[in-house]
Amino acid sequence: MAAIRDIEVVVFDVLGTMVDEPGGLRSAVREATGRSEATAADEFVALWRRYREQEQERVRRGHRPYAGTEVLDAEAARLVARHAGVSDPGTVARLATAGRRLPPWDDSVTGLERLARRFPVIGLSNAGRTALLHVNAHAGLRWHQTLSAETAAAYKPAPEVYRLALDSAGCPPQRVLMVAAHAWDLRGAQSAGMRTAYVHRPAGDSPTGSDDFDLRFDGLGRLVDALTGGQVA
Incomplete structure (x- = not known):
């Protein structure tokens, strides 16, 4: 738990991590x-x-x-x-x-809602702005902010995409936690100086033996518990 006590902002990948x-x-x-x-x-x-x-x-x-x-x-x-x-x-x-029209994973809506009570939460996606708008509405995902890689005219893991989130976060990269079900995405976030948390999803990209992410979880609920101390509100 000590490894994530100084996190100020949590950034989530969307496609594959929050929606199926x-x-x-x-x-x-x-x-x-x-x-x-x-x-x-x-x-x-x-x-x-x-x-x-x-x-x-x-x-x-x-x-x-x-x-x-x-x-x-x-x-x-x-x-x-x-x-x-x-x-x-x-x-x-x-x-x-x-x-x-992508469905959320079973724990996405409640997990995001719980976490948003304690932290600013940002969705950072390769999905275009219009697609991302509809994805969030269809899945019922409620963010404090969503950012599309389209703004940078690039795709993750290009560094300029992570810079969008860091600029919005307004704090040092080491106080921003990137959450994803894709190891390649987390490697890109690491290169930008962000902290990283892998959440397993059936359609994700699993870490290799050489990956050194800060945290790994079987589901979103465990990540939320770790960040909030298990508190519901």
């Missing part, structure tokens, strides 16, 4: 394709996510001008639709906005 992105995309793919079998849906979701990660990496490397997640999701949706044999324009258009 693969689950939300899976539901949207099943709705669009009419195919209920799990294997087909999982393959289409994997195709979607691979495409978006590939394009985000191209942006990070300067091989493509910045394009927000809604642009990339629309491209990914069209790719999935072609593979699934879906041609109806309205169906494809709705599929393209699947990234706005």
